[in-house]
Amino acid sequence: xxxxxxxxxxxxxxxxxxxxxxxxxxxxxxxxxxxxxxxxxxxxxxxxxxxxxxxxxxxxxxxxxxxxxxxxxxxxxxxxxxxxxxxxxxxxxxxxxxxxxxxxxxxxxxxxxxxxxxxxxxxxxxxxxxxxxxxxxxxxxxxxxxxxxxxxxxxxxxxxxxxxxxxxxxxxxxxxxxxxxxxxxxxxxxxxxxxxxxxxxxxxxxxx
Numbered sequence: 001x002x003x004x005x006x007x008x009x010x011x012x013x014x015x016x017x018x019x020x021x022x023x024x025x026x027x028x029x030x031x032x033x034x035x036x037x038x039x040x041x042x043x044x045x046x047x048x049x050x051x052x053x054x055x056x057x058x059x060x061x062x063x064x065x066x067x068x069x070x071x072x073x074x075x076x077x078x079x080x081x082x083x084x085x086x087x088x089x090x091x092x093x094x095x096x097x098x099x100x101x102x103x104x105x106x107x108x109x110x111x112x113x114x115x116x117x118x119x120x121x122x123x124x125x126x127x128x129x130x131x132x133x134x135x136x137x138x139x140x141x142x143x144x145x146x147x148x149x150x151x152x153x154x155x156x157x158x159x160x161x162x163x164x165x166x167x168x169x170x171x172x173x174x175x176x177x178x179x180x181x182x183x184x185x186x187x188x189x190x191x192x193x194x195x196x197x198x199x200x201x202x203x204x205x206x207x208x
Contacts, residue, residue, distance in 0.1 A: 071174035095150035
């Protein structure tokens with residue numbers, strides 16, 4: 001008497017990102033549940049989403065007056081970036097020249113900006129450690145300004161890594177160099193805002 005042999009052939013499942021040929025348990029139920037669920041979301045768009053918040057709120061005039069009055073500002077641009085370029089350009093139109101620096105490679109701000117400071121170049125381990133001396137960054141740039149320049153703006157990027165003592169020196173730098181203005185990027189916010197750097201560095205107000 002012949003015994004019948006039954007061979008099991010698995011039913012291939014729809015491709016769902018896996019290489020297995022077996023149908024996943026409860027896959028049809030989850031797909032059916034997702035098809036019946038309606039995801040509702042509401043997106044609110046304003047005029048500033050199409051034009052730009054800096055154009056809807058014309059505060060460039062106050063920006064220029066605050067730069068002239070406080071001489072050192074802490075700015076908080078949005079995370080996506082791009083807004084600070086309009087304020088940068090408006091200062092350039094007024095006749096200012098710029099010195100762009102990053103706070104992460106700045107070192108001691110007082111030594112780098114106002115004093116002759118040493119710089120040790122990288123070596124491979126067998127050469128002697130050399131030391132080169134560079135002139136003060138601010139004084140060197142001030143000596144190169146044309147006669148019709150209104151001043152020098154020291155724009156410090158990533159200033160949020162600086163200590164309070166370093167921020168206090170940057171806030172006092174315009175009093176040491178009268179033709180210098182300081183703009184420090186101290187963080188981020190939902191829109192472009194700024195505050196006096198002396199207020200952020202916790203310096204006491206100057207009594208009149």
